[in-house]
Amino acid sequence: MKLIGSLTSPYVRKVRVVLAEKKLECPFVTEDVWSAQTTIGQDNPLGKVPCLRLEGGEALYDSSVIVEYLDTLSPVGRLIPPPGRERAQVKTWEALADGVLDAAILARLEATWAGRSEAQRSPAWIERQLGKVAAGMAELEHGLQHGPWLHGSHLGLADIAAGCTLAWLEFRFPELNWREQHPRLGQLLERLMQRPSFANTRPVA
Incomplete structure (x- = not known):
């Protein structure tokens, strides 16, 4: 996996905190979506971060989607209750x-x-x-x-x-x-x- 984001985005921070709490290793690549040279559109057509690039190449975006997925990867420190x-x-x-x-x-x-x-x-x-x-x-x-x-x-x-x-x-x-x-x-x-x-x-x- 690879997390794409910025150091100031609170949405990106939410994902980074969840990764740490779940003890999941994931490289972090910074991206300035306001730059004319940004390539975020290659991963997220909405041009927003965070974006999580998965092992198979597909991407997840929107912090709420990403953290819900991350919570399923490890039983350590469950952060979201079961459906209900x-x-x-x-x-x-x-x-x-x-x-x-x-x-x-x-x-x-x-x-x-x-x-x-x-x-x-x-x-x-x-x-x-x-x-x-x-x-x-x-x-x-x-x-x-x-x-x-x-x-x-x-x-x-x-x-x-x-x-x-x-x-x-x-x-x-x-x-x-x-x-x-x-x-x-x-x-x-x-x-x-x-x-x-x-x-x-x-x-x-």
């Missing part, structure tokens, strides 16, 4: 965390993308996306009211997805200062950062 209601709940938490990221990234691109002038940027669009971020963060905080993990009694995919989102928000949106409003999420990220899988995958600008 619990699995759906964990995947819903993952979707929420990824959705917060989707909105935050759209807000950042609207504010910083070099392809638009200042006059072309839409403060209303940015505000709408940040509203989704705020609502999603509140729901994640609420999910931690009964224990240290979002689902079950140990680390799972829900927590990994949330942790990658939280860390990226601190990396790209420090002005949000989300820890003040969401202390449980702050504690979750602190717990996660004690794990080598998170400590060794910090985003690099």
Whole structure:
């Protein structure tokens, strides 16, 4: 296998964390999808990372698809429950965390993308996306009211997805200062950062 991605992408980080937690060896190849010289289209027609190139040459893309596949490769540290209601709940938490990221990234691109002038940027669009971020963060905080993990009694995919989102928000949106409003999420990220899988995958600008 070969993982293609960037050192700043939170979606790529989610896959890298899962690989580490599952103790799976996989070469990591960095790719700048914004570069004119990018070749990511040869592996993913959508031009996005992460992308996992399998031994047979076929590719998997979208972080949620990749991590679900990786969880089946080893019985070590199961991160997703078997099919059923619990699995759906964990995947819903993952979707929420990824959705917060989707909105935050759209807000950042609207504010910083070099392809638009200042006059072309839409403060209303940015505000709408940040509203989704705020609502999603509140729901994640609420999910931690009964224990240290979002689902079950140990680390799972829900927590990994949330942790990658939280860390990226601190990396790209420090002005949000989300820890003040969401202390449980702050504690979750602190717990996660004690794990080598998170400590060794910090985003690099």
